[in-house]
Amino acid sequence: MNRDMNVEVVSRFKRKDNAAQRELCEQLLQTNLDFKSSRNNHEPRHYWHAFPAKFPWQLPKLFIENLTPVAGRVLDPMAGSCTTLLEASLLNRESVGFDIDPLSLIIGRAKFQRFSPDSAVETAYRVLKEAREKFDFFKDKLKDALKKRFDPETLSFLDYWFLEDTQLELLALIREIEKIADEAIKQFLMLIFSSIIITKSGGVTMAYDLAHTRPHRVLSKVPNSAFQDFSKRLFKNLQKFQELPPAEVFLKEADAKNMPLAGESVDLIFTSPPYANNAIDYMRAHKFSLVWFGCKISDLKQIRKTYLGSETTLNFRLNDLPAYSKSKVLELKKINKKKGRALHRYYSEMCEVIKEMYRVLKHGRACVIVVASSVLSGVDVETHLCLSEIGKTHGFEMAHTGKRSIDRNRRMLPTSHNKTGSQIETRMHTEYILGFWKV
Numbered sequence: 001m002n003r004d005m006n007v008e009v010v011s012r013f014k015r016k017d018n019a020a021q022r023e024l025c026e027q028l029l030q031t032n033l034d035f036k037s038s039r040n041n042h043e044p045r046h047y048w049h050a051f052p053a054k055f056p057w058q059l060p061k062l063f064i065e066n067l068t069p070v071a072g073r074v075l076d077p078m079a080g081s082c083t084t085l086l087e088a089s090l091l092n093r094e095s096v097g098f099d100i101d102p103l104s105l106i107i108g109r110a111k112f113q114r115f116s117p118d119s120a121v122e123t124a125y126r127v128l129k130e131a132r133e134k135f136d137f138f139k140d141k142l143k144d145a146l147k148k149r150f151d152p153e154t155l156s157f158l159d160y161w162f163l164e165d166t167q168l169e170l171l172a173l174i175r176e177i178e179k180i181a182d183e184a185i186k187q188f189l190m191l192i193f194s195s196i197i198i199t200k201s202g203g204v205t206m207a208y209d210l211a212h213t214r215p216h217r218v219l220s221k222v223p224n225s226a227f228q229d230f231s232k233r234l235f236k237n238l239q240k241f242q243e244l245p246p247a248e249v250f251l252k253e254a255d256a257k258n259m260p261l262a263g264e265s266v267d268l269i270f271t272s273p274p275y276a277n278n279a280i281d282y283m284r285a286h287k288f289s290l291v292w293f294g295c296k297i298s299d300l301k302q303i304r305k306t307y308l309g310s311e312t313t314l315n316f317r318l319n320d321l322p323a324y325s326k327s328k329v330l331e332l333k334k335i336n337k338k339k340g341r342a343l344h345r346y347y348s349e350m351c352e353v354i355k356e357m358y359r360v361l362k363h364g365r366a367c368v369i370v371v372a373s374s375v376l377s378g379v380d381v382e383t384h385l386c387l388s389e390i391g392k393t394h395g396f397e398m399a400h401t402g403k404r405s406i407d408r409n410r411r412m413l414p415t416s417h418n419k420t421g422s423q424i425e426t427r428m429h430t431e432y433i434l435g436f437w438k439v
């Protein structure tokens, strides 16, 4: 066989292989994707920190396992709590993830650290002992340090949401964590620290419902002791601790619209974008812990504006959208101009994200997007249909759209305390799994 014939045979095989892969992708999207059982008997890192709207680990696992080779590269451009990346790592794939939320990066980095649990416990005990001493015997010094550490806006935020003693406990803890020389253990203890603040119930703040990103202050709430919660979380997170396989992980702060990745370098994209029009307002909750890591409230407000789905449209370039998406934006604009413009921004930005995902994906590979719709001022904006349309406009073929019912409690979507008929109450109970194919 001469060289040209060789190339011909290889590409014929590849085409056949691609067709089979696409068929498999279509089949996977038609299976039951609800995953209501077997929550806890898997990798405990998935439960180390609360994160709104994270998808069940079974979902990315299914697609990674079936649609990528071992050592293949899996990308989540909006990594959140890194469910996709962790599953890719466990399956010995190379995982690549990006996010613009500093807390997402803190959580994600901690999950991929390698350390001995005994050393982590030893260090955590030292942190707790030192912090307790400072709290018991040097309270005035801690109070001074608190005033020096935070600007007036951040201080008044802390005074509103945290009791004074809790602020001092947290300050004593974070100052000890900052002194840790072992970077892996430090990252792990930073995650523990954050996980005692952002909780579904209980927690150390005066807020209820932080993990649902709908914090409201309840004056009758008795916050937990930060020292006690820190110690409890430490042991909980180290239960069933196991080293990860030595797969490569690359997690970085970057905008999904402009990723530092070469074209055609990814074997599978598995991701979920934020909801349209900020239905889940991550920064509203994440700032409760990010301020302790040195972020100012004013800086966090700026980051919030850069989120996909943020309502800010000032100085924003709005794209010309394909027909159906455009009609949804116009329908909403007629009822509520501001919300309509925000939706226009969301779909415009999703055009850019989808273009970028198309660029980095290899040919003959899948890009799977998990998305739920929203009802805004009574208009179902049909995010799944609009994103399908946008995907097709930017070069993808649609393999199939799968469906799953949302387990609202587990995914920590905003839930029932909201007023009946409120925007959040009318949110979808169905999630769509858009299977795009790059031919």
Ligand SMILES: C[S@@+](CC[C@H](N)C(=O)[O-])C[C@H]1O[C@@H](n2cnc3c(N)ncnc32)[C@H](O)[C@@H]1O
Pocket: 051, 052, 053, 054, 055, 077, 078, 079, 080, 081, 082, 083, 084, 098, 099, 100, 101, 104, 254, 255, 256, 257, 271, 272, 273, 274, 275, 282, 306, 307, 308
């Ligand atoms: C629905 S969450 C992802 C949850 C994730 N699938 C999980 O299981 O944890 C969406 C993520 O998109 C991130 N995000 C928002 N705007 C972004 C942007 N411009 N670039 C990258 N990530 C962004 C948010 O910070 C958030 O972490």
